[in-house]
Amino acid sequence: MSTYQPLPHVLNKQTMAKVKLIDVAQLASVSKSTVSQYLNGRFDYMSKETQIRIRAAIKELDYVPNPIARNLKADKTKTIGVIVRDITGFDTSRTIRGVDDFCKGCDYNALIYNTDFDPETEAKSLEALYQMRVDGIIIASSGQNNKLISEYIDKGMPIVHFQLEHDGSEKNLILSDYRQAAFDATEYLIKLGHQRICFMTQDFKNVKSRNERYAGYAAALEKYGIPNNPGLIQYWQRETGFEHSPKSVLESDTAPTAFFTQHLAITTELLTHLNQENIAIPDDVSLIGFDDIPMAEFFKVPVTVIKQEPYIIGKEAAKLLLENINDKNRHSQKIMISCSITQRQSCIAPKS
Amino acid sequence: MSTYQPLPHVLNKQTMAKVKLIDVAQLASVSKSTVSQYLNGRFDYMSKETQIRIRAAIKELDYVPNPIARNLKADKTKTIGVIVRDITGFDTSRTIRGVDDFCKGCDYNALIYNTDFDPETEAKSLEALYQMRVDGIIIASSGQNNKLISEYIDKGMPIVHFQLEHDGSEKNLILSDYRQAAFDATEYLIKLGHQRICFMTQDFKNVKSRNERYAGYAAALEKYGIPNNPGLIQYWQRETGFEHSPKSVLESDTAPTAFFTQHLAITTELLTHLNQENIAIPDDVSLIGFDDIPMAEFFKVPVTVIKQEPYIIGKEAAKLLLENINDKNRHSQKIMISCSITQRQSCIAPKS
């Protein structure tokens, strides 16, 4: 139906050079500039006929603008980087999905970098993204590269944190309300009648978001006048596991009647341990864990958890970052997302 | 230690223009070309002193080449697209990880597109990636866009399939050996004494990879002289669930003694159903499922499954795609990855 002479038909398009703007311009008998104006919707001083000719030429040639050329001039990549520990995680994959959905809606792309909990890989990812000139970065940082991150921020790279805070900065971060969540979980156990609640955690001295959880736990104990016994704080490390075995903890003088785990990895390892030792949940000990568990409804004992909102966190992080990218002067923000307790069957009143 | 005059110190680097190649050239007193040669490791005709001067200038200025400019000239993006149904899936996230790990190792980036099982979104993702001029695409296609995909292939876009085959093409795809896996699972049940094995599947008429599963199931039955009763083929759809409820199937004349589910989603829905109806696994009926299950060890009854190798599939898909990108004339391949049965506790000999 085109009024233009069709191109000689080429069977194998692979050998055909990509159509470019100049081809469109020639076919429409206008200059490159005019076609560019057209593409960018600046019709202020363009006649209807010219518009029609250009539209037809674009269609005829099946022209698609080259975003690389466009980005070179604009000095933007329309791409952000996302640095996470492992995209494979239950919550993490959902956070990524949130980031990605938001980005796609804004014509941005997200590049994922996995660090596998290695600060060095984290540093390399940061550098790679910087060199790649992404427009911004969302990071769940290890807390070991704070100085480095500050340097990139100083260089003008917009950076948004999630999950773990960047020490010394209350800015541009989005996280769950860990303190409130830990308070709620602890209170929930207390109201069930628990007095000796074991707080199972990674070292939280230099990591705010872990510290916050502890603060919530401690606050709940205090509110109900329950002594905060340091023996009930049990430590776990990714590499070495539990400092004291859960079994030995349960056999100690101050045996807890409930476990409160601060991370899915801890919950998982605890569960394995308890399984092996034939310690029954919730009959022998109650359990509430941070982070939701996939397919928990099919568990021998479905575990009650504090559910974070990873998808929402991802969306909000992306939103915050894009705001930062597009308005450099805006004030930075700290956004808190509420958690909620998903009651399942791992918490009951203590026996004794 | 630099022998060059340091630049005047600027406190706020955000306001500093990015250093570019010409700046390095000027500082090192050479031409742009020479710096470019240096950056690309072509030292054939370059004096040692010049190299040293350029290296120093780069360091001095903290210069990082702009990949956009580089890509514009090279007409490459060093980026591939990955189209999946949902990155959040247990296996899918691992496949993505495999793709990404391989890509990162080859200096490529992967852009993820989620279709949420919608063919239209799939078509849009394809178009977006094409317009973006990614160097290639890995897709777990719905099977509904085969013609469209062929068009992109004709346009010269390297495309690799995984999980679901592109009908009419045995080329550039990588998938699990579904037939063998289904055969093995069926044989496993037969050897336990099962004769009436219910094959729970999505419609497999036009989807090869589902058909293959059925072929494996049928082949095992035939090998052991067990009649292939069409009543034991039960259909499930993502939108509407089971055609006949598992309970009714178990109450029919030809009640199966084992279920064999062809997809994690079917396994999950079956499990929910069985839970509600208080039908016990494996006492009332055995169950083996396609696709591994996260945290299965904590299940009331840990489910025996056929485990695919999503991470390996991702790696192989990326490898195949990059080979295609870098050698257009190479012959295409179909790669099969073996599955294995992960025995847990959902299969026992039938009671009767």
Added chain:
DNA sequence: AATACCTACTAAACCGGTTTAGTTGAACAG
């Protein structure tokens, strides 16, 4: 001494768009 052949560079075109600073011709005002 003239020619060939290196080495060690450089100028300029190029990639495919965007943008700025014009240019042209017609309508209208004075």
Added chain:
DNA sequence: CTGTTCAACTAAACCGGTTTAGTAGGTATT
């Protein structure tokens, strides 16, 4: 009849690299 204004464009510079073709100067060959 000249000057101004405005619609409707266009030429050329620009983004930041890569690449091609070429050049200058020195040494080896005949």
